[in-house]
Amino acid sequence: MIREFLENEDESSSSTDSEFFCLSSEDTDTSSELVERRKLTRITNFVNITKKYDNMQFKEHFRLEKTTCNFVIDLLNTRNVLSSYKCGRENISPEKATYMTLWYLANTETFRQISDRFGVSKSSAHGIIMKVVNFLVNKSQNYxxxxxxxxxxxxxxxxxxxxxxxxxxxxxxxxxxxxxxxxxxxxxxxxxxxxxxxxxxxxxxxxxxxxxxxxxxxxxxxxxxxxxxxxxxxxxxxxxxxxxxxxxxxxxxxxxxxxxxxxxxxxxxxxxxxxxxxxxxxxxxxxxxxxxxxxxxxxxxxxxxxxxxxxxxxxxxxxxxxxxxxxxxxxxxxxxxxxxxxxxxxxxxxxxxxxxxxxxxxxxxxxxx
Structure with a gap:
């Protein structure tokens, strides 16, 4: 993919920057319209909804009891597994990361469906779940x-x-x-x-x-x-x-x-x-x-x-x-x-x-x- 992009760039060296980036120094007045990202409607409060589940309902969805789940959350919290951002991206809590990972393992939904359910992008869903999975694999000898x-x-x-x-x-x-x-x-x-x-x-x-x-x-x-x-x-x-x-x-x-x-x-x-x-x-x-x-x-x-x-x-x-x-x-x-x-x-x-x-x-x- 990168090689193809570079080849296309060489062939189109005479083209203007706007053909590649949809933005040039002459388009400053309309830049906000051109660079505005597509806004997707996602579920934003699913984690809060799960807090209202009783233990039976929680286990039906996540396949673990709340006490077991909380132990995993505490492990993530004490080991600082997740990235922390001062600006820009939303910080994902250990609780949300654990819920996402359990949902992925306990069900057959795709990363796209999980990203929609938990209100994150598809790439973020994949990255967060794999961080938790890698953490569990690295700790496997303890269990x-x-x-x-x-x-x-x-x-x-x-x-x-x-x-x-x-x-x-x-x-x-x-x-x-x-x-x-x-x-x-x-x-x-x-x-x-x-x-x-x-x-x-x-x-x-x-x-x-x-x-x-x-x-x-x-x-x-x-x-x-x-x-x-x-x-x-x-x-x-x-x-x-x-x-x-x-x-x-x-x-x-x-x-x-x-x-x-x-x-x-x-x-x-x-x-x-x-x-x-x-x-x-x-x-x-x-x-x-x-x-x-x-x-x-x-x-x-x-x-x-x-x-x-x-x-x-x-x-x-x-x-x-x-x-x-x-x-x-x-x-x-x-x-x-x-x-x-x-x-x-x-x-x-x-x-x-x-x-x-x-x-x-x-x-x-x-x-x-």
Whole structure:
């Protein structure tokens, strides 16, 4: 666009300035008419209207309770995330910026619609929302982290009470974030086996559906086992051995010392192996519920109309941070929202012989029989 403008400027060097700027030294009397910007009619008091919402109505629109939302507002306020102007542009309060960001993530409105609703320009809406999203992404390690100490022991205990399996620290899975066809010649790599374009979110959650590890941004055609290998989780598991704990994963994952999938059902499983698989499935489903809560709360994650992959990835990670904040504040969604389930029981592309951890867990479960 800049190159084209410069080329046009060179070709039109003999033209008057008025052809480019609609203003010259001879037009001073009418300059106010020529430079006057188009005035758009927008909603000017929407933030004030939201203050009249009760907690239920507020949560229906913004998907968070007021207490959770106020915590985010306070974070923005204390970190001076937003720009401050002495003249000209309107200063956007942390409250308004938070509301705009939550509205964007919680609904499917475009930047144009959000700018109209909150009484700002479309470029301002985009810039403000991305400042808040970037802030949440930069703070993600404060809210998405591997458990340790007492918290780790509580997670292992709760998983054991549910499944009868000792040593579980979390459940891992991947889900698709649907996007528009990317504007690149390699767009085909984003086309997944379900028949749409997507990026992948791999996450580990604890017994409370809190995310303790996330990895996002790979193309939708990638298999779960390959996605795992590209993530830092794979290095953590192979180097630290998860401090002798392990994760549960579905049959798309390899059987490793720190990752336990179910037995593959080829029609000849023993009764004990079937029992193991049932307990495994009823425990691992917590990650599917976590994805369901994430997408149920933040509807934007069901489909992004934006073509900027980096923007999409940041929004997804920001949503996982907000998800964990909601868990911390016991900000629970109503039961009407059904859990997300991805049809992701894919055939494992590679064979792994390292099944010692699964065999140990299986033997310990039925050692008294």
């Amino acid at each position: 998405i982290f591997w458990p340790s100490g007492r918290r780790k022991l509580d997670i292992i205990k709760n998983f054991k009470e549910k499944s009868g399996i000792d040593g579980i620290i979390g459940a891992v899975d991947g889900c698709h974030i649907q996007i528009k066809k990317p504007q690149t010649r390699h767009a085909y790599v984003y086309y997944n086996r379900n028949g749409y374009y997507s990026i992948l979110l791999q996450a580990v959650c604890d017994c409370d559906k809190r995310f303790i590890d996330v990895f996002c941004g790979e193309a939708g055609s990638m298999h779960d086992s390959r996605l795992l290998k590209k993530s830092s989780l794979y290095e953590r598991g192979n180097t630290e051995r998860l401090e002798d704990n392990f994760l549960l994963g579905d049959s798309a994952y390899p059987s490793l010392n720190w990752l336990v999938p179910p037995f593959k059902d080829n029609g000849n499983l023993t009764l004990n192996e079937k029992t193991f698989n049932n307990r495994h499935s009823s425990t691992r489903v917590v990650i599917e519920h976590a994805f369901g809560l994430l997408k149920g709360r933040f509807r934007r994650l069901k489909f992004f109309e934006n073509s900027d992959i980096l923007l999409i990835v940041k929004c997804v990670v920001a949503a996982t941070v907000l998800h964990n904040l909601c868990i911390n504040f016991e900000d629970i969604l109503p039961l009407e929202y059904e859990p997300h389930t991805d049809d992701n029981e894919e055939r494992n592309e590679q064979q792994f012989n390292n099944s010692s951890r699964r065999e140990q867990v299986f033997s310990k479960m039925f050692m008294t029989q």
